[in-house]
Amino acid sequence: MKIYSHEKQKLHKPKSYFSRGQMRQPQEMPERLTELLKAPETMGLKVTTAKEIGIEPILAVHDFDYVEFLKHGYEEWMALDEEMGEEIQTTIYVPNNNSGLGILAKAAMYQADGSAPIGKHSWTSIYWSAQTALNAADSLLDDEAEQNDIQICLTRPAGHHARKNAAGGFCYLNNAAIIAEHLRQKFKKIAIIDTDMHHGQGIQEIFYDRKDVLYTSVHGSPINFYPVVAGHEHEKGHGEGYGYNINFPMPHGTDEVGFFNYVDKSISNVKLFNPDVIIHVLGFDVYKDDPQAKCNVSTQGFKTLAQKLKALNKPMIVLVEGGYCIEKLDENLQAFLSGLISE
Template structure:
């Protein structure tokens, strides 16, 4: 098992986010990564510093104008010389009929909701989050690790809500999509299984008309719950991708047994697809005490989840994404890692 991270991911420090009618305290904070890094340290496991793979795999998924906004938007924002606030944060949402003339128009075009502000150092963290994920994909492409090895990427900020040309849900670059596309240079079929509390509408949108990348997601029902407009069971893909997008929205309040009943169905889909590589989007926000949780997974449940993933007997890249009960992140990650290590 190989674990990747990078210190630059701690530089993104949101001041707050707007959701459900009011400003809220930020939950996606640098302290999350600090706590996650404690787990391998306690277990005596090495964490590899991610190396730079480059911008090209990012631009293979995301629009150039959007990536340019993420990289330069803060400078444009502050260059206005007005009282604009400390972060790029829009209250106008207009992704269409928008010429993108001026930073306010660009923010309206490229920020899908109020939960993805951009500060002075945000791009550095966003970029290195993607690079951290790409290190695992690159290792498989270059055959630097055993074929059926497990790779864990401690990635922050997360990615599965990021769409081709918009940020939202604490996400900016869609790491799962970026590495799936990168892996397609060598591997024919990639399966993405998403067990975060929220549906990854960005992944769904990017691969919705493709059959070479299976996307299956277990998440809380999106009715009155983020991302609200996607993640329903009837969304199955389109064109040649029909049937290769499979959603399992859980009723809010689902217990651990119910959670795993949906996970088992998703794993059956993955097994039938018989991918060359599995990408697992892992969210610790399904933990019973997480402020975002709508189900009740215990700490030991994460060990069971890892054992189920391991049983696929495929090369697996795990992207650690959601999870906002900061005081339990290390303990929950230790349980998850133990599930891969135990016989």
């Protein structure tokens, strides 16, 4: 088992978070990564500092103009003559029939909601989050990788809500999609199993018409809950991808037993697909005391989850994404890691 991270992921510090009719306290903060890094240290596990893989795998998934906006938009924002605030943020979302003339129009094209502001150092963290994930993918592309190798990526900001050309849900670059595409250099079939509290509509959208990447997600029902417009059971894929998109929306208030009933169904589909590699989007926001939780998973539950995934006996990359009960991230990650280590 290898664990990857990078200190530059802490540079992104959102100052605004507009959601459900009001401005809220930002939840996707640098302190999350600080707490996550405590877990391997306590357990005596080495964390490898990610090296730079490059921009090419990112551009294999995301539109060039969108990546340019993420990288250079802040400079254009700050160059305006009027006071615009310390980060790019807009309440306008018009992705179509938008010429993109001016930074406000670009923001209206590329920021899908009020939870993905862009500050001075945001691009640096966004980039190194993707690079951290790519390090794990490159490790599996190595011919000497073991058959059941497991890679853990402590990443922020997260990625599964990011679309090909839009940020949202605290996400900017879709790490799961980027590494799935990168892994296709060697592996024919990739399965993405997502157990974050929220549906990863970005992953779904990117692979919706493909059968080489299975996406299965266990998440809170999107009815009046983010991302609200995707994640329903009837969304099964399109064209040759039909049947390769499988959603398990949980009723709000689902208990731990119910959560694992859905997880077991998701795992059954992964077994049937028989992938060469598994990507697990892990969200600690299913934890019972998380401010985003709509279900009740205990700390011990994360150990059980890890054991279930390990039992698939496949090469696996774990992307640690959601989780906003900061004071429990260390303990919950320790539980998950212990499940991977235990026989």
